Amino acid sequence: MQTSRLPSEYIREFDKYLRKTCLDRIKEISAEEDDTAHYAVEIDIIAMQNIAPDGCAALLHDPQTALPLLEEAIQNLQESFTDNPKANVHARVCHLPSTPAYLKQNISALRNRDVDKLLSLLGTITRTGSVMLREVTREYICSKCKNTIVVTGDISQRGAFAVPTRCPRSCPGTKFVPLDDVPPVCREYQEVKVQEKVQHLDVGSIPRSLIVILTDDLADTVKPGDDVVVSGILYRRWNKPLIVDSRSDVELMLVALHISSNNEKKSFLHQLTARNLILKSICPQIYGMYLLKMIVAMSLIGGVSYCDPSGSRIRGESHLLIVGDPGTAKSQILRYAAKISPRSVLTTGIGTTSAGLTVTAVREAGTGEWMLDAGALVLADGGVCCIDEFDGIKNHDRGAIHEAMEQQTLSVAKAGLVCTLDTRATVLAAVNPKGGKIYFGGDQLPITVGIASPLLSRFDVVLTLLDQKNEQWDRQLSSFILNGYEAPSMEKADKIWSTERLRQYLYYIKTDLKPKLSPNAQTLLSKYYTMERASALVRLAHSHARLMFRETATALDAVFAIAAVEASSDTHEVVGGMGALHAPFPENPRQEFEKYARFILGKLGLEDAGISFYEDDAPVDS
Structure with missing residues (x-):
């Protein structure tokens, strides 16, 4: 962040971006009735780069200073069109540049230079702690001049408060006591553990984990097993006080600003033909x-x-x-x-x-x-x-x-x-x-x-x-x-x-x-199934219809579902008179299928049922 620029200049930069991309969301929040709830405004870094490049650079290089200015700009924008602005509105920064400096696919790629920087991390949630209340601010009073000092808890040190050692009024007082008659200001706080994806690791590498802190509206939004992209600020956390001639115990942790699922759909342009x-x-x-x-x-x-x-x-x-x-x-x-x-x-x-x-x-x-x-x-x-x-x-x-x-x-x-x-x-x-x-x-x-x-x-x-x-x-x-x-x-x-x-x-x-069974498929499965295999047959017919890129599970899919179930019974020779191990890919798939389909129809007594395997069939509503 450029120290030569005034905070007001950055606020104007952020205001320009907010008015162009987030105005509808901020108006929607201002219209909400609950004044105590926490609300999120998503900040797209890529979009900000084009609209407010200086503000974008400040967020990326000095987020601890720029983020409060961004939230102040959101508050000012609320006040411009409402008399009752919401106090708990948070800037959720996301969509960071996809470069190694800001997007970390492996936790082992984190270095000391990344501390206090804004970055994104890919991983899987392996542990979630309980959602707790964290005291955000605490007021202390100087025992000498009775001056009141507001101290903010350090979230990177489990919310610990740094008790003042000297009075800001320059009085000789060095003793400060907390005010008990002031109600505490608390917010939601949750610790989760993110493990790097095994698919991104080299052979023989052990997956590493990182503690991630979720606060306010982000708390209790993920569960173990979720694949996530977390954007936040990296901190050091000291697990025990520093003692001279004693080894320190420090770990890295990420305070999340935004968290989202990574199971986004990828485009696929070519359809299945074979x-x-x-x-x-x-x-x-x-x-x-x-x-x-x-x-x-x-x-x-x-x-x-x-x-x-x-x-x-x-x-x-x-x-x-x-x-x-x-x-x-x-x-x-x-x-x-x-x-x-x-x-x-x-x-x-x-x-x-x-x-x-x-x-x-x-x-x-x-x-x-x-x-x-x-x-x-x-x-x-x-x-x-x-x-x-x-x-x-x-x-x-x-x-x-x-x-x-x-x-x-x-x-x-x-x-x-x-x-x-x-x-x-x-x-x-x-x-x-x-x-x-x-x-x-x-x-x-x-x-x-x-x-x-x-x-x-x-x-x-x-x-x-x-x-x-x-x-x-x-x-x-x-x-x-x-x-x-x-x-x-x-x-x-x-x-x-x-x-x-x-x-x-x-x-x-x-x-x-989401395929549905056609009438012909229902006829085949209902004639074949045993009670313990009914659900399995339907699942296998649906899966083969998906494999064939169809919204309807036809009689053809039902035949292959039956072939799969038959493979687990005593009739283990299913395809071409050979076992599953010695089953080559057929040179003429259609001819092999028709041969097996006629065999199935004959066994089920459906030779004269008029079942079609290739014509489109209307699904059965269920």
Whole structure:
């Protein structure tokens, strides 16, 4: 901030920006009836750069001085058109320049030069403390001359007040006592912990965390698992008083000025024309596995969630369990699924406890307050939780995830903290068969995986990968590896999608498309379903319709939903007479589909039902 310029000049700069971009919002706040509530005015730094460049530079380089001037300009603008201006109006600075100096994707990138500067931080909320009241100002009186001094608490030091040592009137008084008859001025205060995103880290790096302070209208606006962009001022916080010849205890913290969700929709201009091209783009270094990749894609996309008349939420997330011999690429599939999901957590069942999967109660060192630290399922809310070696989770720890997988919530009662957290995550898990042998048949499945039936029933699909001897498959696989992980028959026009493009497409169809079942799809599913698989079939049909970029789940989607469910039963040879492991991508997808569809219609006795697979079908209202 240029010291040669007067504060009034900056106020005029800010006023010019506010009148051009924020006038309607300030008038709206002035018309509100509640005078005690806190109100926010969003300040777009990029827009201010074009309208008031000097004010923008002052905010970026000296926010502690410029921010009070900005809020004073807001107050003056209120007073220009109302006799009753609101006192608690806050400038929420956002949209900082996307440069390394102001946008920090990793907490480990913070340096000493960033202290007292305005910056933005990307991360995930892992812990939220209780919303408390913080005393903002306190009045002291000089015992000598009775002069009153107003002291503001230092928010970077947990609201501590620096008691005056000398009277500003230059009297010899050095003793000051607080005024007890003055009511305290308090505001909301909350501490949360933000962890840097795993996707932005190098291999082997440990995710770091940072304390973020939320005040006034920002308090209690986020929960564990939220991906956020936080804009604020970076401070140092001393955890204990400075003592000579003693090591100091200092940490960095960010006082938030603005916080928002980072799940913004990204534009996607190219429509899907070939579903198999997308499936080939999933873990392209693995040859074939057409059925597995299709079911993984359907699980990542999920169905449409809704609330029944009683208000209970029916989950749309479709859980998948992969059971296979060692060396069948289960771990690679899980890692790639976590990579293409906008929000993901990858863990292993060996050594994992119920607290690591759900939440754990920890005591904050500075305040002694109990807080909840989010586990894998809470952090994956709205995304995918990939758990390798799922059978490695101990039996008494598995019970903690029953509610999280079915009701998509987590009821917590620890250390006096009673609450409910959302766990709307898709669970992709992988296990090796017990004893190295896969037993087929519905009654034998718990024996194969060593997982009890109640937990097993939470998975919509339990896919088995059986590594059988197959000379033709081994020849094709060896050719794929020797050709540099490119199938000999793959044309140049069939270039696979990049990871970023695939992630954008999956996120788009998952958030924007809400398909409904067509009459033909309802006929197929109602004729096929068993009671415990009804919801799973609907979810899988919805997810395949989304994969095909449609608003209606047709009979074609119903057939592939049935194929996915059949893959988890004793009829494991579903596609082309081969198991899920040895299922190559069909050279003629339509011909293969029609062959399987005729087989399904024949089994269900619907050959003469007149079901159409390719014509557009009107959705059924539900």
